[in-house]
Amino acid sequence: MPNLTIDGQKIEVxxxxxxxxxxxxxxxxxxxxxxxPALPVAGNCRICMVEVEKQPKLQIACYxxxxxxxxxxxxxxxxxxxxKTVLEFLLVNHPLxxxxxxxxxxxxxxxxxxxHGQYDSRLASVKVxxxxxxxxxxxxxxxxxxxxxxCTRCVRFTDHITQTCEFGVFERGDHxxxxxxxxxxxxxxxxxxxVDICPVGALTDKDFRFKCRVWYLDHTRxxxxxxxxxxxxxxxxDKSRPHTQKKERVMRLKPRHNPNVxxxxxxDSGRYxxxxxxxxxILSPQYLDKLVPWSEAVERIAEILQSTKPxxxxxxxxxxxxxxxxxxxxxxxxxxxxxxxxxxxxxxxGDSDDFLIKADKNPNTAGALAILGAQADAxxxxxxxxxxxxxxxxxxxxxxxxxxxxxxxxxxARKVKLFVFQGSNxxxxxxxxxxxxxxxxxxxxxxxxTNCQQRVQRIRPAFFPLGDSKGDWEIVSLLAGQxxxxxxxxxxxxxxxxxxxxxxxxxxxxxxxxxxxGMVLKK
Amino acid sequence: xxxxxxxKYFDVKGPxxxxxxxxxxxxxxxxxxxxxxxxxxxxxxxxxxxxxxxxAHFFRNFTLHVLHAVGLLxxxxxxxxxxxxxxxxxxxxxxxxxxxxxxREDGSPRCVACMMCETVCPARCIEITAAEHPDPNIEKYPAxxxxxxxxxxxxxxxxxVCPEDAIRMDxxxxxxxxxxxxxxxxxxKRLMEE
Numbered sequence: 001m002p003n004l005t006i007d008g009q010k011i012e013v014x015x016x017x018x019x020x021x022x023x024x025x026x027x028x029x030x031x032x033x034x035x036x037p038a039l040p041v042a043g044n045c046r047i048c049m050v051e052v053e054k055q056p057k058l059q060i061a062c063y064x065x066x067x068x069x070x071x072x073x074x075x076x077x078x079x080x081x082x083x084k085t086v087l088e089f090l091l092v093n094h095p096l097x098x099x100x101x102x103x104x105x106x107x108x109x110x111x112x113x114x115x116h117g118q119y120d121s122r123l124a125s126v127k128v129x130x131x132x133x134x135x136x137x138x139x140x141x142x143x144x145x146x147x148x149x150x151c152t153r154c155v156r157f158t159d160h161i162t163q164t165c166e167f168g169v170f171e172r173g174d175h176x177x178x179x180x181x182x183x184x185x186x187x188x189x190x191x192x193x194x195v196d197i198c199p200v201g202a203l204t205d206k207d208f209r210f211k212c213r214v215w216y217l218d219h220t221r222x223x224x225x226x227x228x229x230x231x232x233x234x235x236x237x238d239k240s241r242p243h244t245q246k247k248e249r250v251m252r253l254k255p256r257h258n259p260n261v262x263x264x265x266x267x268d269s270g271r272y273x274x275x276x277x278x279x280x281x282i283l284s285p286q287y288l289d290k291l292v293p294w295s296e297a298v299e300r301i302a303e304i305l306q307s308t309k310p311x312x313x314x315x316x317x318x319x320x321x322x323x324x325x326x327x328x329x330x331x332x333x334x335x336x337x338x339x340x341x342x343x344x345x346x347x348x349x350g351d352s353d354d355f356l357i358k359a360d361k362n363p364n365t366a367g368a369l370a371i372l373g374a375q376a377d378a379x380x381x382x383x384x385x386x387x388x389x390x391x392x393x394x395x396x397x398x399x400x401x402x403x404x405x406x407x408x409x410x411x412x413a414r415k416v417k418l419f420v421f422q423g424s425n426x427x428x429x430x431x432x433x434x435x436x437x438x439x440x441x442x443x444x445x446x447x448x449x450t451n452c453q454q455r456v457q458r459i460r461p462a463f464f465p466l467g468d469s470k471g472d473w474e475i476v477s478l479l480a481g482q483x484x485x486x487x488x489x490x491x492x493x494x495x496x497x498x499x500x501x502x503x504x505x506x507x508x509x510x511x512x513x514x515x516x517x518g519m520v521l522k523k
Numbered sequence: 524x525x526x527x528x529x530x531k532y533f534d535v536k537g538p539x540x541x542x543x544x545x546x547x548x549x550x551x552x553x554x555x556x557x558x559x560x561x562x563x564x565x566x567x568x569x570x571x572x573x574x575x576x577x578x579a580h581f582f583r584n585f586t587l588h589v590l591h592a593v594g595l596l597x598x599x600x601x602x603x604x605x606x607x608x609x610x611x612x613x614x615x616x617x618x619x620x621x622x623x624x625x626x627r628e629d630g631s632p633r634c635v636a637c638m639m640c641e642t643v644c645p646a647r648c649i650e651i652t653a654a655e656h657p658d659p660n661i662e663k664y665p666a667x668x669x670x671x672x673x674x675x676x677x678x679x680x681x682x683x684v685c686p687e688d689a690i691r692m693d694x695x696x697x698x699x700x701x702x703x704x705x706x707x708x709x710x711x712k713r714l715m716e717e
Binding site: 097098099100132133134135209210211213215216 | 635636637638639642653654655659660662663686687
């Protein structure tokens with residue numbers, strides 16, 4: 001374990017660590033463009049140069065391994081001068097596009113220029129322009145070669161992470177440019193990530209392009225509900241322009257670093273899976289064709305529940321719900337009412353790969369199993385309902401029409417006294433349900449999901465539920481209150497503390513302990 | 524604190540004592556107002572002084588205008604009445620008046636929808652919707668540019684911040700009056716007119 005000194009602070013790190021990583025441990029930020037912790041080192045941007053005592057020239061911090069007794073200076077006049085010069089070189093042909101560039105505001109060129117550059121331009125000749133300005137290189141990404149500083153992060157990403165090798169650097173000198181290979185397109189399941197790792201505005205996301213300036217965005221830490229992997233994400237939503245939001249709150253999703261789950265990455269289907277948050281929502285409780293207040297909606301269910309036997313109540317929960325929702329469902333329907341509760345739907349497995357995409361498209365299957373226990377799939381309940389053995393069918397979010405066909409659902413609607421659908425978005429089943437209840441989407445919920453690695457991860461509410469919609473467990477506890485057996489939960493944290501006390505796998509967990517990285521369920 | 528009674532009642536302390544004190548003094552003066560004398564109560568002195576002031580202005584301006592008409596004493600200004608709105612008052616060239624969007628040679632707006640004006644606007648009266656321009660060298664243009672003059676405070680920050688000289692406040696129009704709030708909202712087309 002070599003001992004070294006960085007900026008007067010002593011630190012001991014394992015052999016093979018680079019100066020940049022050692023400095024990071026001490027909280028010293030060394031500027032970087034080409035270095036990315038998840039990619040192999042290229043060492044071509046030269047902005048991370050530091051002074052090492054007894055070495056005549058400056059060294060790049062990202063590729064120089066530490067040695068015993070090394071004395072490193074990251075802020076000496078020589079280093080600052082070098083940074084300034086490197087920036088000047090990088091910016092020589094960089095266009096003054098900031099007003100129209102989507103990266104402006106989160107651009108490392110802007111940041112480091114303000115921090116380390118601030119020189120007056122010495123360029124007398126005209127900037128070298130590329131043949132084409134911004135052009136499409138695939139279904140999701142646009143490339144602007146003029147803005148590129150040739151850090152090759154995108155090249156290394158497609159070479160080493162996705163191993164699809166679409167990008168390459170072509171030509172030499174100030175003609176060199178990043179491009180996709182001739183005849184190829186950047187079209188893989190993880191292509192959106194190259195936009196995140198691009199430190200400048202060379203690669204921009206078509207979906208986000210020109211939609212919103214980044215300084216308007218607020219970030220909420222959450223978990224992707226797209227599949228059972230549960231990749232950590234940031235929901236970027238527009239907070240300060242309520243006057244300009246065209247009823248669209250979420251602007252984009254960005255991956256959030258979690259070394260245990262998704263590292264720095266997220267798949268494209270997860271990245272662009274946010275439009276349902278603001279589109280096609282159920283906004284108010286609806287009984288048959290009439291919009292009703294919450295009190296009336298809950299009364300209608302309570303009426304049926306009080307007048308029927310437990311075996312004639314069928315509840316179809318969902319693995320799309322949070323642990324908190326499922327636990328409150330278990331509390332009321334399973335423990336108090338002794339009803340039949342299932343959550344599994346006979347869904348066809350989706351596409352999957354060996355990286356992040358899982359076939360199970362529900363974010364909380366593991367949590368549902370832990371809380372509700374193993375069960376047969378929804379077939380049983382649906383059969384019962386079809387044969388008229390149920391008085392109340394309570395469905396959470398499942399699109400029964402898609403799963404069992406229109407015929408079956410129409411039959412159920414005729415046989416069952418009250419067919420309740422509770423969910424966030426309108427689907428074909430809503431048309432058959434007698435009572436539609438608006439639930440909130442994950443971006444409006446506080447709670448936890450359990451991913452396929454049994455990791456319990458926190459989702460946080462970015463904004464208030466749309467319209468009259470409510471969190472799913474809140475609706476259920478409203479119903480419990482109406483039935484005269486109130487559940488006294490103040491908030492999701494309260495529910496979760498009860499889960500930790502009751503469900504064995506969750507023992508010892510709390511929101512504070514789960515924090516940003518999650519906690520694994522106990523066996 | 525000239526009056527002993529004041530000192531007795533208004534011994535205020537604290538960082539904003541001076542404000543409170545001034546307010547109290549005013550209230551005290553109002554409450555303990557001097558009674559008018561019999562002569563003042565006839566209102567004759569007030570009426571006479573009012574008529575004196577008005578007629579002094581009248582005769583001064585009347586005389587000066589007559590003298591100006593025959594070409595005398597032109598360097599002494601007389602009061603002028605503008606026959607607004609038929610005769611607008613001349614404005615200084617740097618007066619901030621109603622906005623306009625400047626155009627390129629082909630008539631399209633110079634604006635590149637960078638949202639600087641929208642960001643800096645303290646009244647939040649600008650609403651821009653950006654879109655992809657067919658010409659990749661322009662890249663971004665405002666599909667919609669909405670300026671709510673009902674909210675605008677005419678501070679001129681939008682003009683100052685614009686990197687493209689695309690918005691100016693030099694139309695010389697200050698009389699934006701409408702029958703509804705909606706018609707105070709100017710869109711791209713209206714801002715590019717004239």
